[in-house]
Amino acid sequence: MTKRTDRRADALSRERIVEAAIAILDAGGEGALTFRALAARLATGSGAIYWHVADKEALLAAATDHVVTRAMAGAISGVGADGAGPRQAIRVIALGMFDAIDAHPWVGAQFSRAPWQPATLRVFEAIGGRVRALGVPEGAWFNAWSALVTYIFGAAGQNAANARLQAPGTDRSAALADIAGGWARLDPADYPFLRQVAPQLAAHDDRDQFLAGIDLILAGIGTVR
Amino acid sequence: MTKRTDRRADALSRERIVEAAIAILDAGGEGALTFRALAARLATGSGAIYWHVADKEALLAAATDHVVTRAMAGAISGVGADGAGPRQAIRVIALGMFDAIDAHPWVGAQFSRAPWQPATLRVFEAIGGRVRALGVPEGAWFNAWSALVTYIFGAAGQNAANARLQAPGTDRSAALADIAGGWARLDPADYPFLRQVAPQLAAHDDRDQFLAGIDLILAGIGTVR
DNA sequence: ACCTGAACACCGTTCAAGT
DNA sequence: ACCTGAACACCGTTCAAGT
Numbered sequence: 001m002t003k004r005t006d007r008r009a010d011a012l013s014r015e016r017i018v019e020a021a022i023a024i025l026d027a028g029g030e031g032a033l034t035f036r037a038l039a040a041r042l043a044t045g046s047g048a049i050y051w052h053v054a055d056k057e058a059l060l061a062a063a064t065d066h067v068v069t070r071a072m073a074g075a076i077s078g079v080g081a082d083g084a085g086p087r088q089a090i091r092v093i094a095l096g097m098f099d100a101i102d103a104h105p106w107v108g109a110q111f112s113r114a115p116w117q118p119a120t121l122r123v124f125e126a127i128g129g130r131v132r133a134l135g136v137p138e139g140a141w142f143n144a145w146s147a148l149v150t151y152i153f154g155a156a157g158q159n160a161a162n163a164r165l166q167a168p169g170t171d172r173s174a175a176l177a178d179i180a181g182g183w184a185r186l187d188p189a190d191y192p193f194l195r196q197v198a199p200q201l202a203a204h205d206d207r208d209q210f211l212a213g214i215d216l217i218l219a220g221i222g223t224v225r
Numbered sequence: 226m227t228k229r230t231d232r233r234a235d236a237l238s239r240e241r242i243v244e245a246a247i248a249i250l251d252a253g254g255e256g257a258l259t260f261r262a263l264a265a266r267l268a269t270g271s272g273a274i275y276w277h278v279a280d281k282e283a284l285l286a287a288a289t290d291h292v293v294t295r296a297m298a299g300a301i302s303g304v305g306a307d308g309a310g311p312r313q314a315i316r317v318i319a320l321g322m323f324d325a326i327d328a329h330p331w332v333g334a335q336f337s338r339a340p341w342q343p344a345t346l347r348v349f350e351a352i353g354g355r356v357r358a359l360g361v362p363e364g365a366w367f368n369a370w371s372a373l374v375t376y377i378f379g380a381a382g383q384n385a386a387n388a389r390l391q392a393p394g395t396d397r398s399a400a401l402a403d404i405a406g407g408w409a410r411l412d413p414a415d416y417p418f419l420r421q422v423a424p425q426l427a428a429h430d431d432r433d434q435f436l437a438g439i440d441l442i443l444a445g446i447g448t449v450r
Numbered sequence: 451a452c453c454t455g456a457a458c459a460c461c462g463t464t465c466a467a468g469t
Numbered sequence: 470a471c472c473t474g475a476a477c478a479c480c481g482t483t484c485a486a487g488t
Contacts, residue, residue, distance in 0.1 A: 035481065045454040047483075056481065112337055112382035113389070116404060121419065128418030142425040145418070147376070147438035154379010157337035164338070179341065193353030193370070194346065200367040213372035220445030260462065270473040272464075281462065
């Protein structure tokens, strides 16, 4: 029972609008997504878009939901019934989120703007279910879950910021070298720690670093008995 | 040796502009800060502001820096030479950041937009110095520090989002009751965990929750030997 | 039911002109 | 050196008018 308008391949639809929005966001970042640019890409008027989505906030929310849903499907499928424990499942889900935001930095900023979206809820549940399977006492579930999702979504926002700050052409390691260089030049009397870890900042990998944080939280959860 | 223009109490200055911006941000949120509103409050033209600050991004950065500097001064002074260990110092600094963002929610969103500001650097150093004092092996310093600051600034962004989502009049517990009510009505087959923790979500305190996450990370750091 | 595109009410930012 | 405020080039959103 397809709707009449579905016959025209180029008919406007919420789905096509969201896909076009994602393409614009991926190509030019959040600043590039305007209703005029979107209308031009879809060869229609800007007002037409408003027939399918309420406003720009809803459009960004739908685009985020789309990306997260896809990322979660990939992560969860890699964690199926293959006997991987809940600890490993949490790591895989977290990395799935990290990679999704790495590929679509604008998604990261969106979480600290409109949480409680459907896809976010599924990530919450996926983490929560594994926390429960971790074997910690029931009274510790909520805190353990909260620490993990706060870290995962919080890091997402910061990675998005890093990506946005970076000059389009340059790669991450050049940007890190710049920042580390700045740290190395700080006054040693005021900033002994940052000076000391500057070389590690320059050499570190964001993804490994993110995972190390997950592991520290998991280790902390493991101490709760 | 005061500058000539300092004689007029109402002379425009970067400092007065930043203070007015903070007042507008606190009163009406990020959406309320426009150059027109700021110019009106300072009884000047919008172009005058551009003589003192480069653009809106710089203005928001300066406002954030101002708030964080003040918060850090308060937190650090409460942690002086009174024998409190590094563990407790980390908790106090983290809570200082939490409270600052609780009072100025717009600050939270700013971190995931322009990190590496002077005040942020001081928070980084303050946490890092205490990590070093924690007694973990030197090879673990960088990961431990990174997990803590990612969590602290990440939670900041999410708290800011929560504050922004909330209807101006209502209080946090009413908003939490709403969300928890939604969780309690989810399909138990798909969302067993969220259904189960819904009552805890309704009853929890954001600040305690935040601190519990810090403690879990600290516990995880404690396992590294 | 869905699309068009001009119009409206805003923005941030610039800049000639003032003092 | 600093301030003014009109002007410019944008936005998101609306809505009468079309099909």
